């Protein structure tokens with residue numbers, strides 16, 4: 387096999403990394419280090435991390451779907467009572483796997499059904515249940531943006547999706563640039579290519595100067 391046989395984009399496993407939001411709540415904040423170690427040992431990558439104290443207004447916004455329920459005031463008071471640790475966890479199937487790891491909402495039920503779960507081991511009652519996990523892919527997107535504004539939460543492309551994306555968005559212009567590079571043979575090809583790409587970027591705004 388010579389160089390021309392090497393595929394431009396070799397086969398990669400079609401694994402899609404998913405992200406979810408985890409919160410270590412005020413009642414478990416003193417166990418944060420050991421919970422974080424356990425999270426890592428289960429193969430999650432922690433992509434973002436933030437310790438903060440939620441204001442009552444922030445807690446209200448975060449749990450807005452429960453507004454009006456009997457337990458809402460005590461939930462807000464609890465979430466504001468001490469620091470929380472907020473983590474973005476990444477892994478294939480992260481949403482479901484983190485929900486399984488935390489266990490059922492009520493720690494008593496968790497102790498019956500899933501004694502190894504975090505809520506079984508660290509939770510006290512239905513409000514003080516130690517940890518939070520997003521309940522769906524779209525729930526995770528919303529919550530990650532809430533806690534980390536500006537985050538890109540799309541899954542990382544792998545396999546065929548990555549090849550399709552590169553084929554549609556990058557290859558055409560890259561191949562043109564590489565062709566010109568081979569013709570010109572500049573002293574510093576990387577800088578030359580970078581400048582060529584900037585000049586020939588098909589996404590470059592057509593109107594660069596503000597109109598007067």
Ligand SMILES: Nc1ncnc2c1ncn2[C@@H]1O[C@H](COP(=O)(O)OP(=O)(O)OP(=O)(O)O)[C@@H](O)[C@H]1O
Nearest residue numbers: 452457461490491512513514515517518519520521
């Ligand atoms: N009946 C209740 N009494 C007191 N607190 C409750 C009750 N139901 C829910 N909560 C509190 O509100 C939180 C959000 O409730 P939800 O039904 O979304 O449960 P969950 O999805 O298991 O929990 P979380 O959203 O915190 O991961 C719970 O984690 C718990 O702290």
